Amino acid sequence: MFVRSALLMLATLVPLAAPAQTAPAPAAAQTFVYNDDNHRDTVTFMLDAPLEVINGLSNVVKGSVVVQNGKASGKFSVPVNTLKTGNETRDGHLQNDRWLDAAKYPEISFEFKDVALPAPLENGKPLKVQTKGKFTVHGVTREEPVEVTAIYFKESAETKNRAPGDLLRVRAKFRIPLEAYGIKRTEALILKVGEIAEVSVDAWGSTQFKL
Numbered sequence: 001m002f003v004r005s006a007l008l009m010l011a012t013l014v015p016l017a018a019p020a021q022t023a024p025a026p027a028a029a030q031t032f033v034y035n036d037d038n039h040r041d042t043v044t045f046m047l048d049a050p051l052e053v054i055n056g057l058s059n060v061v062k063g064s065v066v067v068q069n070g071k072a073s074g075k076f077s078v079p080v081n082t083l084k085t086g087n088e089t090r091d092g093h094l095q096n097d098r099w100l101d102a103a104k105y106p107e108i109s110f111e112f113k114d115v116a117l118p119a120p121l122e123n124g125k126p127l128k129v130q131t132k133g134k135f136t137v138h139g140v141t142r143e144e145p146v147e148v149t150a151i152y153f154k155e156s157a158e159t160k161n162r163a164p165g166d167l168l169r170v171r172a173k174f175r176i177p178l179e180a181y182g183i184k185r186t187e188a189l190i191l192k193v194g195e196i197a198e199v200s201v202d203a204w205g206s207t208q209f210k211l
Contacts, residue, residue, distance in 0.1 A: 029068040032205030047194035121152035165208030
């Protein structure tokens with residue numbers, strides 16, 4: 001009887017074990033797809049040479065961005081045969097096997113992974129990021145710095161005029177050194193074709209778009 005009473009008293013003095021701590025569940029991923037059937041996205045480039053400035057444009061951007069746990073990963077591509085400069089002869093030169101070689105390398109792409117965002121996505125609030133990504137141009141892949149501004153828009157009656165679903169607008173600027181990607185300028189073109197392509201992107205992704 002004495003032993004039983006002692007055990008009961010001891011049990012009241014020993015604290016109950018704390019429940020096992022479980023790791024917090026990862027935040028749900030948000031996936032934004034870039035594939036606007038209305039072709040309203042823009043990729044522009046400029047080649048500034050001593051004797052001539054060449055401006056080009058494409059309205060076809062395909063890809064996706066996944067945002068999860070404060071990081072973003074994604075990939076964008078632009079078909080080479082959609083790049084236009086306003087001059088059909090020059091466009092032919094741009095896409096032939098001496099330049100971008102659209103037949104052999106049909107896409108220009110940019111890929112990034114686990115880029116830390118400076119803050120969570122908030123409706124209508126821009127996030128600016130200085131990062132690096134892998135560019136593939138003319139069959140050559142290199143890491144280049146890129147400046148990105150991303151703006152998230154929760155779906156509303158107003159945003160539906162642009163596209164259905166939650167939206168992520170991405171604006172980016174970067175520079176492509178042509179010769180580093182195996183794009184050689186002949187001596188006759190050095191004064192007419194700039195060495196560096198200054199590129200800007202403005203693209204809208206949606207949680208409702210499909211690739």
